[in-house]
Amino acid sequence: MATTDSAQRSGELARTKIIEVAFEHFARHGYKGSSLARIAADAEISQSGLLHHFRTKQALLQAVLATRDLRDMAVTGTGLDELSAMDFDRLLSFFEDVVRHNVTNRPMIRLAHLAAAEADGPDHPAYEWVTGRQRFLRSLIEAALERDIAAGAVRPDIDPRAMTSLLIATMDGLESQWLLEADLDTVASFTYFTAWLRASVEPAG
Template sequence: MAKTHDAERAGAARRAKIVSAALTLFAVQGYRGTSLAAIAREAGITQSGLLHHFPTKEALLAEVLAERDRQTFDAVEVGREYEGPAMVRTLEIVYDMVTRSRQNRELTRMGHLGAFGSNDIPEIALEWARERVRTFRAHLAAVVKEGVAAGHVRADADPTAVASLIIGTITGLEEQWLLDESFDMVAAMGAFTRILRRDLIIEG
């Protein structure tokens, strides 16, 4: 039994190393420009060892994209307990997400490659980006709608429009930062969330 657990732990560690290497290389060199052999070298294993865990490059990409989201949401502690109206908590979370993006350029660039790199990224990544935006918009809109019903958010707030504005701001600020690393997107996001809080939230 101990040997089985050891083997499972070793396998999980090897998978994590492969995903980390792939994330770095995909973000820097692009999906098409990165070979499985290069990923295996970066991970310190053989290509056959890599294929044991990920039989195709697309399967590896799917795991890289899933890992990107796990790292992002774990970092901003989406599931933690907050006090106060849900809309206030949500603005804190989206601010933390942009802060997290600044801390890991590779993860941030990977997300934008998925959304816009149609010549470099396969359909699986484009669909991931589409679904991610759809889900994020729906969740944000639900929070706004809940806030309106609870009397915490202005009654004339359009949930879908507010959600789309938040997503567009995050995306635009990240793009500016990816083009110019001296751009302070965290400060800009802080200003944006303060404006939303001032204009949307009814202080109790």
């Protein structure tokens, strides 16, 4: 039993190290520019050892992206049920917290943007992750706006779909600019935008 437990812990540690190293490689070189041989070498494991944990490069990328999502949720301390129940104002505050966190983790943002740039079709292993993330964000924001319109907390003439597109485009666009210009104050820019957004949707009177 002790030997089995020790082997299991050793396997978990090896898997964790591979994901950490792969995270850096995919964030720096993208999926196409990364190789299992280089990842294995930096993780101090043989390539066959790496393939024992992740049978393909596609499987490794998907594990890295899943780890990224788990870390995002852990940092915010917000569960999916709580997130789905937020009104639009609280959701904007949540996104402000996310932006503040993101500027402390450049590799995490690079990974997401490289994955989105490369995943140009269903044959790419990150395609489902990229499109799923977009669908989730869209449904989250649109649902909050629709609930607030029904409750009278948001102007009835606001188009939830158009407002959602504007919000997502601003978050992604600021991150893209920041990846090119590290001194860009994305937090200040985004909070300026959300203040304008709150004022824009507020009912008259």
